[in-house]
Amino acid sequence: MNQIERCLEIFRRDGIIELLRRSMDFLFWQILLSELHAVKIYTIKNNILNQLKYDAPPNPYGKITISARDVKYNISRKTSPIRVPHCNGFAQTKGGDWPQNSNIKNLDSYYLKKSFEQRFVFGEKWEETELYKRLLKNKNREETLKILKNKDNLYDSISKNGYQSECDEVEDDRYKDKFDPFVVIDEEGEIYLWDGRHRLIIAQILDLSIPVQVVCRHKSWQEKRDDIYINGFCEDYDTELYHHPDLQDIFNDSV
Numbered sequence: 573m574n575q576i577e578r579c580l581e582i583f584r585r586d587g588i589i590e591l592l593r594r595s596m597d598f599l600f601w602q603i604l605l606s607e608l609h610a611v612k613i614y615t616i617k618n619n620i621l622n623q624l625k626y627d628a629p630p631n632p633y634g635k636i637t638i639s640a641r642d643v644k645y646n647i648s649r650k651t652s653p654i655r656v657p658h659c660n661g662f663a664q665t666k667g668g669d670w671p672q673n674s675n676i677k678n679l680d681s682y683y684l685k686k687s688f689e690q691r692f693v694f695g696e697k698w699e700e701t702e703l704y705k706r707l708l709k710n711k712n713r714e715e716t717l718k719i720l721k722n723k724d725n726l727y728d729s730i731s732k733n734g735y736q737s738e739c740d741e742v743e744d745d746r747y748k749d750k751f752d753p754f755v756v757i758d759e760e761g762e763i764y765l766w767d768g769r770h771r772l773i774i775a776q777i778l779d780l781s782i783p784v785q786v787v788c789r790h791k792s793w794q795e796k797r798d799d800i801y802i803n804g805f806c807e808d809y810d811t812e813l814y815h816h817p818d819l820q821d822i823f824n825d826s827v
Contacts, residue, residue, distance in 0.1 A: 581650065614661025622663055626794055628801035628822050632663035635737075635752060635783040636817040638763060640775035646682060647756060647764040648675035654756055654766070654788040667791035671758050679765065685773045692727050692777055727774050735775055735782045755784045759792035761816050786818065797822060 583591045615632050622629035649656065652674035653666055679685050687703035690696040698704045698720045707716040729736075737752055753768025765772055766787050775782045789797075801822045805814055813819065 578650070585651075610659070611657045611661055614657070614659070615663060616661075618661045618663040618665070622665060622794075625665075627798045628794075630663055630786065630789065630794075630797075630818075631821070632661075633785075634821065635785055636820070637781055637783050638755075638817050639779075639781050640772055641779060643755070643763055643765050643772060643776070644679060645671075645762075645764050646677040646679055646769065647671050647766055648677070649766060651675040652756075657754075657787060662785065662787060664788035665791055665794050666788055670790070671756075671762075671764060676764070679773065679776070684769055685776070688723070688727075688770075688773050688777060691723075692774070723770065726770060727777075730771075730774050730780075731778055735771070735780050737783050751785050752783045753785070754787045756788045757786060757790060757793050757818055759790040761793055761796070761813060761818065763818075789818070793818075 619629070619632045622632075647654075647670075653668055653670050654660070654664060683702040683706070687698075687701035690701050691698060698717065704716060704720065707719060711719070751768075753772045754766040755763050756766050757763055763784075768784075772782070772784075797819065800809070800819060805823075814823075
């Protein structure tokens with residue numbers, strides 16, 4: 573049912589040609605390759621193109637460290653032009669008017685963050701949260717509480733032991749569980765959460781700095797990285813940009 577709804581959404585928004593293109597792409601990779609191999613192949617392709625096109629291409633698997641609270645918005649994976657890693661890999665670079673044409677959620681008003689705050693900040697029962705009510709629509713009470721118990725365990729682990737970085741390489745088809753939260757960066761350098769909501773929101777509650785994996789950069793932002801790499805950090809740029817986490821690799825290379 574989810575796949576049918578997704579097809580109808582693509583048809584309404586992008587037309588029959590785009591629907592056919594994505595369907596063939598999906599079938600091709602599903603038949604011939606696992607997600608693991610698709611992620612690796614697409615990431616290699618992206619890295620080669622970035623190396624050819626840009627003076628300061630990013631490390632495709634390189635992480636940046638951010639203050640979790642600096643991430644204000646979540647960008648929808650359904651309506652943005654950025655595709656999931658097993659369909660386009662890491663180190664994607666895309667132009668266009670995203671995130672303006674995407675569904676953006678303010679994390680502070682997001683039901684998931686409100687539910688986590690109710691539980692972990694104010695000590696309320698899960699049954700009083702919106703997350704519990706939503707889960708209960710598709711699962712019984714026992715299954716729902718089991719899922720939420722896992723959230724308790726995740727919070728306890730991070731609060732007691734600090735945020736533990738995940739692995740650095742794609743090793744199996746559960747790659748999303750193996751990486752740190754996924755983010756994308758728009759043309760102005762704004763960082764948006766793309767996946768890994770639970771870990772990032774818990775890090776926000778605990779006011780932690782965490783490593784994140786960049787799935788995609790806007791073409792204009794990558795060009796700005798190039799300009800700074802070639803010409804240095806000129807006075808035309810906002811001084812706050814000097815501390816941007818996605819520029820630190822450039823400054824380190826120039827030392």
